[in-house]
Amino acid sequence: MTDLGPIAWPPAPIRTERLVLREPEARDRATFIELLASPDVHTYLGGPRPRAELERELPEVPERWPGSFVVDLDGAMIGQILLRRAPAHHRPAAAGKPDLGYLFLPRAWGFGYAAESCAAALEWVGSVLPGEPVVLATQTANTGSMRLAAKLGFTEVERFRAWDADQWLGLRAPRGPDRAARTLQ
Numbered sequence: 073m074t075d076l077g078p079i080a081w082p083p084a085p086i087r088t089e090r091l092v093l094r095e096p097e098a099r100d101r102a103t104f105i106e107l108l109a110s111p112d113v114h115t116y117l118g119g120p121r122p123r124a125e126l127e128r129e130l131p132e133v134p135e136r137w138p139g140s141f142v143v144d145l146d147g148a149m150i151g152q153i154l155l156r157r158a159p160a161h162h163r164p165a166a167a168g169k170p171d172l173g174y175l176f177l178p179r180a181w182g183f184g185y186a187a188e189s190c191a192a193a194l195e196w197v198g199s200v201l202p203g204e205p206v207v208l209a210t211q212t213a214n215t216g217s218m219r220l221a222a223k224l225g226f227t228e229v230e231r232f233r234a235w236d237a238d239q240w241l242g243l244r245a246p247r248g249p250d251r252a253a254r255t256l257q
Contacts, residue, residue, distance in 0.1 A: 076157060076170060079200045081138040088192045091185060093141040093153060096134055100142050103149040103177070104134040112178045116214040118235060139197075143176070143189045150185060151176035153193045158207055163241055165229045166207040170197050172224075172244075173208075186220055194224065194244065203246045212238040 082095035096104070107113055108130075109123040139155035154173035158166040172194065176186055197206060208226050210217040218240060226242030233239065 076139045076155060076197070076201065079138055083196065083200075086141070086192050086196055088188050090145065091189050091192070092144040093189055093192055093196075094144055096136050096140060096142050096152075098133050100149045101130060101132060101134055104130060104152070107152065107175050107177060110178065113175055116211040116217070116237070139170075141189075141193060143174075143185065145180070145185065150180040151189065153189055155193060155197050155206075163209070163230065163232065165243070166209065166241060169243075170201060170204060170206045171208065172206050181216075187223055190220065190224055194247075198247055205246055206244045207241060208244070209239055209241045212240050 085095075086093040105123060105126045108126050109120050111120050114120040135152065135154075141153040141155075142149045143151040143153060152175045154175075155170050156173075158169055158171040172190060174186055174190055194206060197204075206226075207229070208221050208224075210221065212218065212231065221240070221242045224244060225247070226244045229241045229243045231238060231240055
């Protein structure tokens, strides 16, 4: 995937009711390794990476590029929000559009943190790339991700088969600031 283009980076931290979306820092490295090595986190993402490989390869400050946010709860990383442009070789309906992705530690599941932080990230991308739709792809078997996509206002564009699994591609039309605030109500 490619970055979001010429946008000011990093932005000021984005604060929600309970969370902060911020640029990755060196103190987040161990949590990135935990996220990327977790079999639970990667059930629908092709499986975890070996911890030893991550320890060797992950830079001191991981994932530092425009569109990569750490989700911080009370001063500690609990997840990551990713916004990158879908590459041209991706699904034609998604190519070139900002693509929303997210990873959360299993201990952070079930508290609404993904919805809260993704809504904030979508509001941010709408402010820096006004008028652009956002896409999200997930396995159809990932019912939690499917529910979150619907809650965030994504509508189905297509279903397809890739990586030996049925996939779902959704699109979220551009929203004005007044509509974005109503999305999760």
